[in-house]
Amino acid sequence: MAQVTEYREFLRTLSNGSVHRRFDPYLDIDWDSPEFEIDASDPRWMLPDCDPLGAHPWYKAQPDEKKIAIGLWRTANMQKVGLSFESILIRGMMQYAMKLPNGSPEFRYCLHEMSEECNHIQMFQELVNRTGVDAPGMKAPYRATSSLWHLAAYAPVLFFIGILAGEEPIDHFQKDVIRDGAARPPALLRTMEIHIAEEARHISFAHRFLNEHVARQNRVGKGVTSIAYPLVMRWLAGAIMAPPRQFAKEFDIPRKVMREAFWQSEESKAILRGYFGDVRMLAEELGLMNPAARKVWKACGIDGKPSRYRGEPHRQAHAA
Numbered sequence: 001m002a003q004v005t006e007y008r009e010f011l012r013t014l015s016n017g018s019v020h021r022r023f024d025p026y027l028d029i030d031w032d033s034p035e036f037e038i039d040a041s042d043p044r045w046m047l048p049d050c051d052p053l054g055a056h057p058w059y060k061a062q063p064d065e066k067k068i069a070i071g072l073w074r075t076a077n078m079q080k081v082g083l084s085f086e087s088i089l090i091r092g093m094m095q096y097a098m099k100l101p102n103g104s105p106e107f108r109y110c111l112h113e114m115s116e117e118c119n120h121i122q123m124f125q126e127l128v129n130r131t132g133v134d135a136p137g138m139k140a141p142y143r144a145t146s147s148l149w150h151l152a153a154y155a156p157v158l159f160f161i162g163i164l165a166g167e168e169p170i171d172h173f174q175k176d177v178i179r180d181g182a183a184r185p186p187a188l189l190r191t192m193e194i195h196i197a198e199e200a201r202h203i204s205f206a207h208r209f210l211n212e213h214v215a216r217q218n219r220v221g222k223g224v225t226s227i228a229y230p231l232v233m234r235w236l237a238g239a240i241m242a243p244p245r246q247f248a249k250e251f252d253i254p255r256k257v258m259r260e261a262f263w264q265s266e267e268s269k270a271i272l273r274g275y276f277g278d279v280r281m282l283a284e285e286l287g288l289m290n291p292a293a294r295k296v297w298k299a300c301g302i303d304g305k306p307s308r309y310r311g312e313p314h315r316q317a318h319a320a
Contacts (some may be wrong), residue, residue, distance in 0.1 A: 008105040014201050018112035022196045023121035036187040038130045044185050045071040050176035052268040058257040076128050080137035082126040085166045086117040092150035116198050139244045164206045165236035167276040171199050214286045226293035234300035273304045281306035
């Protein structure tokens with residue numbers, strides 16, 4: 001009973017945060033101000049080193065004009081990927097929430113989160129529109145099947161693992177972009193700040209949801225979850241962070257470069273592993289890091305040390 005009461009209080013705190021600390025994409029971003037105007041020749045669009053392609057020697061060797069154009073296209077496309085993922089999240093979470101019984105402590109917060117995700121979709125699409133890039137978003141196979149992904153909500157634990165698999169890479173990437181201290185276009189920086197602030201609640205909920213629901217699973221259920229966990233993480237990391245083929249064609253990026261950047265070079269492998277420090281920490285807390293699961297994490301290329309705390313920068317030694 002004490003655990004149920006504490007969970008209700010946790011969800012009430014998150015819901016109150018959504019009421020009293022929320023953002024509107026058309027009130028909190030002055031899209032038409034000169035400061036937020038999108039300039040396609042702005043050098044601040046160049047990709048940072050925390051981007052798998054931005055860290056590649058081929059990209060660094062390109063003339064500035066091409067680096068800017070590549071950075072603008074990739075940035076716009078990542079916004080498109082983000083809003084597509086948010087739409088899947090909304091559909092699945094609505095499906096889950098509508099099956100909750102009266103008095104469920106999760107219902108109100110789920111609706112708050114969906115409202116915020118709708119705002120994120122508007123915010124990301126507005127930025128895409130203003131870049132002038134006709135960004136397609138995810139790779140074609142993912143786009144073709146994404147309308148079915150929300151059906152995973154019939155297996156809530158699997159669905160919320162998928163939510164984290166999509167949210168964590170984007171969140172970690174955006175935090176790394178801000179931490180590197182380099183100048184960024186104000187419109188991009190503001191969308192990142194808003195997204196990070198609200199995703200903190202969303203990620204907290206997903207972590208706590210899994211704590212509550214995995215604890216109710218029997219031994220077989222936990223065993224299946226322990227194997228599915230890294231597989232879903234790796235699959236969605238590819239869907240979220242790797243660009244479609246159109247990107248390489250647009251800028252004549254050699255296939256070898258794309259393979260190395262996503263995810264064959266040692267640098268890109270380290271970036272990929274870094275996205276999942278927090279979810280490795282969660283897997284340890286949930287008792288899902290058994291010997292078989294550890295082998296799957298390693299086979300997926302996303303093994304490594306768990307974070308010591310949520311949001312810990314994953315390249316401390318590199319930065320030092």
